Amino acid sequence: MNQTDERLLTSGEVATLFRVDPKTVTRWAAAGRITSLRTPGGHRRYRESSVQALLRGEPEPGA
Template sequence: MSGSIQQAEERSPERLLTPGEVATMFRVDPKTVTRWATAGRIGSIRTPGGHRRFRESEVKSLLATLTREASTPVTAS
């Protein structure tokens, strides 16, 4: 990658997702995503208008973690 393109990507702000977009990724209702944010399970940012937005990197990280946990086989003791 050329230096100027790489620098531009480093300066570009992270994409913020709406509760609806996050809900689609987790296959839940948007109200569930709002409850997760209120409970502190996922971080959110408030827009000047009071709407919630979620950092894409944090959402993808949480999704990957939960997916790994769900796919880990449970062994009988």
């Protein structure tokens, strides 16, 4: 699967995986802990591979 086909997660979905508030996920992105993409409407989306790597305590793929 290439990066353009990869599933994108919302802040809420990422927050559920980490059991934190969605605002925490937004702060992580602002601090550079996890890479986010912006939708045309300005919402953050997170690549599933980046989230899974963070869950495993590994660096983001391609970082």
